[in-house]
Amino acid sequence: MIKLESSDVYYPMVNNKGFVREHRLVVARALGRCLHLGEVIHHKHGFAKDDNRYPETLQLNTVDGHNTISAMQNKIDALERRIKELLQKNKE
DSSP: OEEOOTTSTTGGGOOTTSEEOHHHHHHHHHHTSOOOTTEEEEETTOTTTOOOOTTTTEEEEEHHHHHHHHHHHHHHHHHHHHHHHHHHHHHO
C-alpha cells in the first residue's frame, strides 16, 4: 500500500485512508491515467512471486477477464500436478 497526497494526480484511486495498492499505482502510472473501478491487475506469476513490473509481471484486465485467467491458471496447475504424479508412477 502506498500513501498518496491529495494533490497527486492518482489520488482518486486511494481508499478511505489515502492509500492505493502498489500494483494498481504502477500500472496507472505506466498508462498515464487512473484505473477505472472495473479494472483489475492480474499478477502473471502469482501475487507473491511478482515484483510489480508492468507489463512484464502485471496485466491490466476486467473483473470477468481476471476471473477467467485465474480459473484457467488453476486448471493448468492441476494438470501439471497430475502430470508429475503420472510421471512418478511411470518411473515406479
